[in-house]
Amino acid sequence: MPALERESAKLVGERIAGLRNERGLLQHELAKEINVSRELISEWECGDRLPDVNSWIKLATFFEVSCDYICGASTHRVFKGRSFSDKLDINRLNEKGVDMLFEFYHMLLRREEFVKNTDK
Numbered sequence: 001m002p003a004l005e006r007e008s009a010k011l012v013g014e015r016i017a018g019l020r021n022e023r024g025l026l027q028h029e030l031a032k033e034i035n036v037s038r039e040l041i042s043e044w045e046c047g048d049r050l051p052d053v054n055s056w057i058k059l060a061t062f063f064e065v066s067c068d069y070i071c072g073a074s075t076h077r078v079f080k081g082r083s084f085s086d087k088l089d090i091n092r093l094n095e096k097g098v099d100m101l102f103e104f105y106h107m108l109l110r111r112e113e114f115v116k117n118t119d120k
Contacts, residue, residue, distance in 0.1 A: 010047035017045040019063045019070075033112040034058040053098050057090055067102070 020030050020041075027045070028038040036055060043049040051059060060067045068074035090098060108114040 005050075006047065007074065009044075009050050012050055012070060013045040013047040015070050015072060016041070016051075016059065019059075019065065019090055023063070025074075025078075030062075053095060053102075057098065 020027070020035070023030075025033075027041040031038040031041045034055065035058070037108065040049070040055075044051055056067055056070065059070055063070075065077040066074060069077045
């Protein structure tokens with residue numbers, strides 16, 4: 001794994017472990033909640049492996065945070081998981097559809113006209 005990817009994986013692992021610990025969950029309990037193995041949770045948290053797209057969405061939805069927060073691109077957890085996910089059935093999308101959805105989301109974030117001004 002390249003050094004940059006290793007650093008990213010380490011940060012992702014720290015975020016996942018932190019969120020899991022905040023909820024008071026053990027690795028096997030989180031694994032059951034998002035339908036993956038306990039070993040996979042351990043690999044993510046140790047920074048040995050990154051979640052796939054579907055797991056990323058499950059983690060964000062379960063913890064009610066943005067995918068950007070989990071990957072370390074943002075320090076803000078602002079994601080209204082329940083209200084947003086109730087309106088958008090991501091499970092109906094195939095992998096290509098999920099990728100396009102995230103590309104569109106990131107395109108919107110790059111355009112000032114679509115982003116809230118939080119400067120005070």
